[in-house]
Amino acid sequence: MAAQMTDAHRRFLQVLMSHGIMEGSEARKLHRRCCEIHKVYYAHDKLDDFISTINSHLQPLFMQIRKGMSEGDGRAHYALVNLAETEITKMASDYTENELELFRKAMDLIILSENGFASSTEILNLADQLKTKKMKKKEAEQVLKVFVEDKWLSERNGEYTLHTRCIIEMEQYILSNYQDVARKCNICHSLAIQSQVCESCGIAMHLPCVRKYFRAQTEPRCPQCNDFWSCDIPGTSRMDSQSPSKTGRAEKSFILSPRRC
Amino acid sequence: MSQRKRSKVSGFSQGDDGDEDFNVSQTPTHSQVQRNLERRSQDQVNQKVSELVQFLLVKDQKKIPIKRADILKKVIREYRDVYSEIINRAGRTLQEVFGLQLVEIDTRHHIYILTSNLPRAEGENLRRDNQTAKLGLLIIILSFIFMRGNSAKDGAVWEFLRRLRVQPGERHEVFGDVKKLVTEEFVRQKYLEITPIPLTDPPEFKYQWGPRAAKETSKKDVLRFVAKIQGKDPTFWTSQYTEAEATP
Ligand SMILES: [Zn+2]
Ligand SMILES: [Zn+2]
Numbered sequence: 001m002a003a004q005m006t007d008a009h010r011r012f013l014q015v016l017m018s019h020g021i022m023e024g025s026e027a028r029k030l031h032r033r034c035c036e037i038h039k040v041y042y043a044h045d046k047l048d049d050f051i052s053t054i055n056s057h058l059q060p061l062f063m064q065i066r067k068g069m070s071e072g073d074g075r076a077h078y079a080l081v082n083l084a085e086t087e088i089t090k091m092a093s094d095y096t097e098n099e100l101e102l103f104r105k106a107m108d109l110i111i112l113s114e115n116g117f118a119s120s121t122e123i124l125n126l127a128d129q130l131k132t133k134k135m136k137k138k139e140a141e142q143v144l145k146v147f148v149e150d151k152w153l154s155e156r157n158g159e160y161t162l163h164t165r166c167i168i169e170m171e172q173y174i175l176s177n178y179q180d181v182a183r184k185c186n187i188c189h190s191l192a193i194q195s196q197v198c199e200s201c202g203i204a205m206h207l208p209c210v211r212k213y214f215r216a217q218t219e220p221r222c223p224q225c226n227d228f229w230s231c232d233i234p235g236t237s238r239m240d241s242q243s244p245s246k247t248g249r250a251e252k253s254f255i256l257s258p259r260r261c
Numbered sequence: 262m263s264q265r266k267r268s269k270v271s272g273f274s275q276g277d278d279g280d281e282d283f284n285v286s287q288t289p290t291h292s293q294v295q296r297n298l299e300r301r302s303q304d305q306v307n308q309k310v311s312e313l314v315q316f317l318l319v320k321d322q323k324k325i326p327i328k329r330a331d332i333l334k335k336v337i338r339e340y341r342d343v344y345s346e347i348i349n350r351a352g353r354t355l356q357e358v359f360g361l362q363l364v365e366i367d368t369r370h371h372i373y374i375l376t377s378n379l380p381r382a383e384g385e386n387l388r389r390d391n392q393t394a395k396l397g398l399l400i401i402i403l404s405f406i407f408m409r410g411n412s413a414k415d416g417a418v419w420e421f422l423r424r425l426r427v428q429p430g431e432r433h434e435v436f437g438d439v440k441k442l443v444t445e446e447f448v449r450q451k452y453l454e455i456t457p458i459p460l461t462d463p464p465e466f467k468y469q470w471g472p473r474a475a476k477e478t479s480k481k482d483v484l485r486f487v488a489k490i491q492g493k494d495p496t497f498w499t500s501q502y503t504e505a506e507a508t509p
Contacts, residue, residue, distance in 0.1 A: 007379050010360030014377060017322065017359075057358045061311040082315060094319050 003053040008034040013054055016065065017080055020151045021165035024076035051078070068168035071116070071161075071194045074208025081169040094150075098133040099143050102126070103152065106144070110161055111178050116194030117159040120144065162193050185209050186223055201225035207234045297342040306347065309340050313351040317363065321375040324450035324473070329371035366451060366472040374451060376476040398427065398436060399452055400478070402443065404487045406468055407480055408501060415455070415466040418443075447471075480505035 011034045016022055022030065028047055035042035051065050058064055062083040067076055095103070105126045109118035120141075127140035135143070144160070147153040151165040162170075171191045174182050185192040187209035195204040203224045205213065211234050214220045220229035298306065313336045320327045337344050348363075355361045361375045405421050406413045419429055427433060429440040436442050447453040451473035458465045484505045488495040496502050 005358065007360060010358070011379050013359055014361070014379070017318065060307065061314055061354065061358070063315070094323070
């Protein structure tokens with residue numbers, strides 16, 4: 001039934017795990033290298049088949065290599081994820097309780113924010129309110145750094161958002177735990193943390209999806225309600241990946257109304 | 262661990278020579294594990310196996326050696342009666358799917374690490390990851406120790422690093438706190454072993470390879486690395502060459 005795994009598959013998996021997440025072109029290079037090292041059949045367009053062989057063996061372990069998109073630049077990424085949805089399982093064995101609580105709080109702020117970012121000040125202010133065990137600011141700063149290193153958060157100019165790896169890993173968790181707030185992108189139907197939202201009907205789109213979608217249109221109109229799309233269309237040239245937009249910071253996190261741009 | 266059940270299941274006895282571990286099939290208690298297994302549903306046991314695999318992978322990611330006590334406490338919990346079966350299956354899965362082997366590096370305290378079973382690829386010393394720079398520093402220290410006859414004093418190691426512009430007191434832009442990286446992180450990860458030299462004042466320390474270093478690289482590779490940097494043939498260092506060729 002399922003194709004046999006070879007050492008090429010195992011090597012691919014080992015390297016992917018040690019990186020946590022890999023960008024598409026890196027993964028393609030690795031695919032080739034693994035096949036060459038172990039002298040197994042290689043075809044440049046067969047990465048997805050190669051991965052699905054690995055996945056068929058990971059399935060009984062509730063793990064999977066999943067493909068996701070970076071919300072900043074729209075590039076494909078691969079990450080090994082844990083399918084157990086009940087808890088932040090993968091993190092649970094790696095962090096202490098108050099570190100996990102800080103992470104959850106940061107995640108709250110990010111998901112409830114206008115633009116998918118929370119400032120370090122906002123997050124650090126919560127450090128001495130942790131129920132499990134309070135943290136000093138300095139300590140919390142250090143923990144945030146570890147979350148960035150471990151690719152759960154990414155940081156740009158003191159603003160934090162969820163790392164692509166985290167989104168790939170926790171998409172289901174977020175969608176079910178933030179049912180009323182978490183949005184799905186109208187174009188690619190995945191979870192959207194950094195997004196633009198239609199002022200009229202409230203649908204959301206990832207920035208790279210917005211860019212791609214409107215590229216073909218003379219006048220930007222919402223794919224859902226056909227109203228004029230009033231957000232700035234992210235530059236058609238190079239886009240500043242993962243950098244928080246300056247707009248929409250006025251409204252504070254706990255307002256659950258649709259994010260406007 | 263004091264309240265461990267007096268179960269006869271292998272892997273549970275308090276014996277500290279450790280050879281009882283993970284060896285169910287050869288022990289007379291095999292049938293008892295079998296009986297215990299029958300009380301559990303396959304799904305429950307499979308669930309535990311995958312939890313354990315995930316736990317080991319997460320710990321391994323950070324190169325944290327895994328204590329059996331932690332495995333019992335954090336994963337196995339009320340499944341102690343089928344512990345040996347769970348750990349055996351997890352070991353098999355790690356091997357078949359991930360190409361990793363669960364190795365007991367400390368049989369007295371029952372400490373494990375995961376090492377790769379895959380043949381080392383050309384030019385791929387130690388496992389590649391995003392910590393490549395740190396591993397670069399490590400390989401330099403390991404070569405220094407090996408070239409010095411498998412043991413070097415702390416003073417010599419730091420003098421050598423200082424010449425490479427790596428200062429213990431300063432924050433290095435890549436390595437951060439170098440002193441901490443070398444004396445704590447590499448030691449915790451079992452790449453290095455640092456032991457005090459008796460009767461020295463001020464205290465001196467001896468640096469040696471830790472068990473993970475021996476698993477993830479080899480003397481042969483390290484000598485090849487040194488030879489490449491110095492632009493010489495490995496045979497130039499006769500005794501090291503003989504030793505490297507003699508160790509697998
Ligand atoms: Zn999208
Ligand atoms: Zn609309």
